[in-house]
Amino acid sequence: MKHFVTLASNRIRLTMRNKIFLFFTLLMPLGLFFLFAGIFAKGEPRMVTYLLGPIISLTVMGSFWGLSANLVMYREQGILRRFRLAPVTAADMLASSIAANYILTMPTVIIEMLLARWLFHVTQTGSLLSLAILVSVATISFAALGLIVASVTNSMQETQVICQIVWFALLFFSGATFPLPMLPRVVQHLAVFLPATYLVIGLQKAMLFGAGPWMLRVEITALAGWAILAFFISTQLFRWEPGEKVSSRGKLWAVATILPFLLLGAWESKYGHIQGQAKSAYQSVTAPEAAPGPPAEPAKRPR
Amino acid sequence: MAKTVLQVENLTKRYGNVEAIRGVSFEVQEGEVFGLLGPNGAGKTSTIEILEGLRTPDGGRVSVCGLDPQRNPEELKREIGATLQATSLPDKMRVLEALKLFATFYERRRSPEELLKRFGLAEKRNAFYSTLSGGQKQRLALAMALVNDPRVLFFDEPTAGLDPQVRREIYDVIEELRREKKTIVLTTHYIEEAERLCDRVAIVDHGKVIAQGTPRELKQRSGDTTRIEVRLAKPASEATLKGLDGVTDCHALDGAFILHCQRPPQAIVSLVKHLEAEGNELVNLEISTPSLEDVFIELTGRRLRD
Structure with a gap:
């Protein structure tokens, strides 16, 4: 991994020249921010704090989309082959793109936090340390997820289709778009198997209740463990050549990606409290009115 | 060394x-x-x-x-x-x-x-x-x-x-x-x-x-001979062309004939005489010094770029 730093800084420079990427990493998350904070939360500070959970989660989760598209493009155009001629390893290529993505995603998260403070008067942001740790492990793990998607697909179209499916699952079954307690029970049962759920709820616990890293150990360990596993799997699945096909061993590895959250989800379904935590976080911002309507609904609330 | x-x-x-x-x-x-x-x-x-x-x-x-x-x-x-x-x-x-x-x-x-x-x-x-x-x-x-x-x-x-x-x-x-x-x-x-x-x-x-x-x-393996490529109006046989004065070898390729010859002028004269006698006509004629292409054709019977 000698060339990791040079490759990462090169990748950052290339990305900054790409207007489409900037749209997805900066403008779209900020658009979501104003939609959630300004319209759904109607600018109410405590509700904005609550919705910062989904907002930041969406910002961070978007990583996988850009990274998978980029890696597939590099492979299809034969760019990876040129790198392969040089003494560069698969781990160099993958780790550098994860690092570049991390550095490019952080400013957006920081801007969102600052805007929440300046425009929506969110002064209580709970445990910033927990927030930083959660955002970091999540950015890395979702980026690694993108690299896995890129490794199991053979063309750009396939990648886009898989990304759509993954994205919608993460979006609508995790509490990232609608608060989890509002979703149908079936979806709530599904949600415990999705990493995004743990991210959203972890962020809300950190910001609303000031939960420290120790209190969030389940969320942090799960996401960090997943990040490490996903990175390892992506190095195993890595293909330099457009003509190379995914090996059957590779497909098994790809399936192993879902293991950590499958296990955690099973455990949560049995003993867990994550749904209860989601509920209490939600009630803490909707009470005392105790009118658990969707934040998107124009429920009258005193300003 | x-x-x-x-x-x-x-x-x-x-x-x-x-x-x-x-x-x-x-x-x-x-x-x-x-x-x-x-x-x-x-x-x-x-x-x-x-x-x-x-x-x-x-x-x-x-x-x-x-x-x-x-x-x-x-x-x-x-x-x-x-x-x-x-x-x-x-x-x-x-x-x-x-x-x-x-x-x-x-x-x-x-x-x-x-x-x-x-x-x-x-x-x-x-x-x-x-x-x-x-x-x-x-x-x-x-x-x-x-x-x-x-x-x-x-x-x-x-x-x-x-x-x-x-x-x-x-x-x-x-x-x-x-x-x-x-x-x-x-x-x-x-x-x-x-x-x-x-x-x-x-x-x-x-x-x-x-x-x-x-x-x-x-x-040199291809005999270092000059190569004459001809296209004829009517069909002809490799054997008769090969038998012409001044021609050392002949083979058909893509509807044309490749003649190898040590003395090109003589070969052309005898070719034209032969065609006249047969009522055949020359459609096209190209003379070239031997190239690696000829070596390839000789070894495979095909042109390099098919």
């Missing part, structure tokens, strides 16, 4: 049921430009990519700078430089940036600035890769191949898809490297390229080396 830098012995490679390489053997000496000449699909790219360590051989032995590309890929990468087919760089990468980036991967390196000047890219230093012309992209690829001051260079179809003028530009660059006594292995399906650039050539067809030697030696 020159040092052998590259050895290939009985190399084989198959893709599914297709045998791409069927026992290729050759050696390349230090300071030599060695060409693999053959039609598309002959196994040239597979061979060269095995030497670069990008593909795994199924059988045989390969040694580049004393290294086995499979067992010592990392050491090998430091010793070689290459241009590939079907490759590219990110659209928004700048010319100098690309050279500098790849230079950082090596301990032994040449100055990117100097390479830019040498390959006529100094003015394009800050241009995005996507804005370069085909010739400029290829010159950048050549410059990048030299960035680690390699002991052996591999150029896979260095001028494929370029127009003739740009092709000659690339020839000039490769000839300069040849004068510097760089060891180069290149593949091509252009006769001109092999004759002009290579010290020695291996003619490859259907995964086998069918002839090997200096371009001169190879041409």
